[in-house]
Amino acid sequence: MSEIEIRDVSKVFETDEGKVQALSHVNINIEKGDIFGIIGMSGAGKSTLVRCLNFLEQPTSGEVIVRGQNLKDLNEKQLRQARTKISMIFQNFNLLMQKTVLDNVCFPLKLAGIKGEEAKKKAREYLEIVGLADKAKNYPAMLSGGQRQRVAIARALASKPEILLCDEATSALDPATTSQILALLKRINKEMGITIVIITHQMSVIQDICDNVAIMENGQVQEIGNVEEIFAHPKSAVGKRLILNVENKNTAASIESHHAYRIVFNEQSAFEPVIANMILTFNKPVNILMADTKNVGGQAKGEMIIDFGDGDHLEQIHFLKERGLDVEEVE
């Protein structure tokens, strides 16, 4: 049994301008203990999907089964109960600005009926976990974005969730702070066994911590599977676009106007001899349009885009593949 089963879920919003199909026949299984990413551009349907996971939004059709419970079979009280096992963190942190850090974390504990000093003691333990024990008396306005997100994570943990939904939780943070928050989420996943669902538009976030990913566009899942495999062999057009994500405009233009191939390798250091040997073997130069290293699932992956120039290059591609490199034409 999967921790979360999304079965043929569709969602249509009725608006003054007509119907909006936000989700269309979405099927996703998320296993217990997984860090699962849902990625897509703006408007792809990510937020709607994540709201369907706890029935903040009811699907128009289809089923959401969380930890064996079909959410549509639950009454209001049972649904509230089921939701206590699903915590959520957001891009804008959603903290109570008039309350101290400690009181923010106490909030779900008090809702659960834990009183006074007992709640404060537990809240301090959660602040300890996120590395903010010394900020208990501060107000959120006195904290940095990364610290605010840590408070939100401590508050989310205080509900003792089985599942943590993260909706663009690092989108407002700089890259270094993003890495720290992702490392904290990973630690929480490993040490507490909490299943984590990450909604993001940033492929780097998926590559950094997710085991599996669903790539969405126009309310549909375009590609789903293991992050490492999809990084090496993206199949859908949107998957290729998100993974390639060439920020340098000159490089992007070169890729478009040439016969470009993307090569993925496990260790950057091994790139050079293979490419150099290929050039020596075939006596044909190649043009390197881009080279980079990325962290995918904790492994350094080398990525290079090369242009073979005019003429036949099947033998060169065969040469690279024989040496264990993943080679794909960039369309």
Ligand SMILES: Nc1ncnc2c1ncn2[C@@H]1O[C@H](COP(=O)(O)OP(=O)(O)OP(=O)(O)O)[C@@H](O)[C@H]1O
């Ligand atoms: N309450 C609503 N009423 C009408 N349309 C909605 C509503 N919520 C979402 N939509 C529409 O559904 C589609 C999917 O929106 P959604 O917010 O789920 O996408 P998203 O991938 O989360 O985008 P973003 O990254 O910009 O938040 C969009 O076309 C959006 O305009």
